[in-house]
Amino acid sequence: MFGRVPKVYHPGVARARATDTREGLLDAAEALLLSEGYAAVTSRRVGAAAGVNPALVHYHFGSMDDLFLAVYRRRVAEGTDRLRQVLDDPQPLWALWEYNCDPRGTAFTMEFVALGNHRPVIRAEIAASATRVRDLQVDALDRILTRYGIARRECPPLVASVLLSSVARYLVLEEQALGLTDGHDQTVVFIERFLSRYEGSRRG
Amino acid sequence: MFGRVPKVYHPGVARARATDTREGLLDAAEALLLSEGYAAVTSRRVGAAAGVNPALVHYHFGSMDDLFLAVYRRRVAEGTDRLRQVLDDPQPLWALWEYNCDPRGTAFTMEFVALGNHRPVIRAEIAASATRVRDLQVDALDRILTRYGIARRECPPLVASVLLSSVARYLVLEEQALGLTDGHDQTVVFIERFLSRYEGSRRG
DNA sequence: GTCTATACTTCGATAGAC
DNA sequence: GTCTATCGAAGTATAGAC
Numbered sequence: 001m002f003g004r005v006p007k008v009y010h011p012g013v014a015r016a017r018a019t020d021t022r023e024g025l026l027d028a029a030e031a032l033l034l035s036e037g038y039a040a041v042t043s044r045r046v047g048a049a050a051g052v053n054p055a056l057v058h059y060h061f062g063s064m065d066d067l068f069l070a071v072y073r074r075r076v077a078e079g080t081d082r083l084r085q086v087l088d089d090p091q092p093l094w095a096l097w098e099y100n101c102d103p104r105g106t107a108f109t110m111e112f113v114a115l116g117n118h119r120p121v122i123r124a125e126i127a128a129s130a131t132r133v134r135d136l137q138v139d140a141l142d143r144i145l146t147r148y149g150i151a152r153r154e155c156p157p158l159v160a161s162v163l164l165s166s167v168a169r170y171l172v173l174e175e176q177a178l179g180l181t182d183g184h185d186q187t188v189v190f191i192e193r194f195l196s197r198y199e200g201s202r203r204g
Numbered sequence: 205m206f207g208r209v210p211k212v213y214h215p216g217v218a219r220a221r222a223t224d225t226r227e228g229l230l231d232a233a234e235a236l237l238l239s240e241g242y243a244a245v246t247s248r249r250v251g252a253a254a255g256v257n258p259a260l261v262h263y264h265f266g267s268m269d270d271l272f273l274a275v276y277r278r279r280v281a282e283g284t285d286r287l288r289q290v291l292d293d294p295q296p297l298w299a300l301w302e303y304n305c306d307p308r309g310t311a312f313t314m315e316f317v318a319l320g321n322h323r324p325v326i327r328a329e330i331a332a333s334a335t336r337v338r339d340l341q342v343d344a345l346d347r348i349l350t351r352y353g354i355a356r357r358e359c360p361p362l363v364a365s366v367l368l369s370s371v372a373r374y375l376v377l378e379e380q381a382l383g384l385t386d387g388h389d390q391t392v393v394f395i396e397r398f399l400s401r402y403e404g405s406r407r408g
Numbered sequence: 409g410t411c412t413a414t415a416c417t418t419c420g421a422t423a424g425a426c
Numbered sequence: 427g428t429c430t431a432t433c434g435a436a437g438t439a440t441a442g443a444c
Contacts (some may be wrong), residue, residue, distance in 0.1 A: 037321030114318035117241030158387035
């Protein structure tokens with residue numbers, strides 16, 4: 001009698017469902033990426049994991065590249081929010097170290113780096129976001145180091161940023177990807193002793 | 205008249221040709237891996253790049269997993285040889301730093317790490333070789349640090365090894381994969397100033 | 409050893425019914 | 427929005443001629 005109900009008549013309901021499906025697909029894609037690597041992220045498997053039809057991947061995102069981009073951007077947005085909060089921490093150096101030690105971000109980034117190796121669109125996105133994150137982190141470190149009276153010439157914030165994230169992220173990479181943990185405990189102790197010199201032992 | 209010539213009658217010639225093909229396939233696979241990522245390493249593309257029939261990949265290596273393993277092992281063997289020579293260098297700390305800064309090894313490892321994410325056989329191989337390489341490096345550093353009179357308690361060789369390779373490899377990773385070089389120059393200067401304290405500036 | 413030919417699988421993407 | 431059905435491309439792997 002009414003034919004199809006125009007979606008504009010029930011925008012809330014219609015859009016709620018669509019958003020659920022969309023988010024479900026993103027969740028499924030991200031889970032697959034982390035557990036089995038990017039090669040496992042196919043429209044068929046993502047659809048199956050999300051409990052919907054594979055064709056919906058293309059309906060909601062277009063190509064697989066677009067799906068990957070959406071997954072990436074969602075996670076980067078979360079990460080950036082967390083990074084901003086680091087400065088509010090009463091022990092910002094500790095917070096920054098812990099932020100870089102988060103294993104989720106590393107496994108995630110590694111897959112996308114490998115993915116970007118043969119998908120130019122992905123590669124460009126990674127490069128852009130990496131620069132943004134680094135700028136944010138350098139800005140934070142600049143203020144932190146100044147607060148502790150560490151001269152810029154003695155230890156430039158840029159260098160501190162590179163050193164901090166290098167060690168943290170490489171430790172996680174080794175542990176997650178290679179199952180290699182030799183010397184990690186000792187190295188962490190070594191680093192954290194350094195952090196404690198400025199901020200005391202970690203509280204909270 | 206003679207039918208097929210049994211290969212045992214001309215082992216040198218027959219084996220020489222076979223070896224060439226085998227090596228050619230390994231070369232092609234490695235080149236593809238580095239230039240376009242592991243997803244580009246398919247039997248068809250490897251065969252085409254090597255100028256032979258794709259079926260030969262399976263004849264010589266069996267499965268694709270076996271091809272990947274062969275590529276990996278060949279490169280690891282080369283890398284291990286180079287690492288052993290580091291100790292003979294008159295400036296071993298510098299040599300070790302440069303060894304870890306080699307971009308080839310890093311790009312290579314990264315692809316295999318991502319590959320191992322959904323290929324258990326590869327993952328196991330990486331873990332085993334990573335442990336061997338680290339042991340070798342720690343052994344080298346132990347002797348180097350002792351030579352320079354650096355107490356094991358002050359800077360454990362294991363920690364030195366982890367720190368050194370972390371920073372070096374992560375710098376390369378960022379540069380190669382993300383095109384991100386902000387702060388790298390300054391960081392390298394920072395590190396090399398440290399090296400120079402013990403070994404003077406790099407010679408040769 | 410190397411090639412041709414092919415069986416079988418899985419992928420990305422799209423057209424059209426509902 | 428979601429599904430069914432399907433096309434064409436590309437992958438792994440094998441059998442068999444040469």
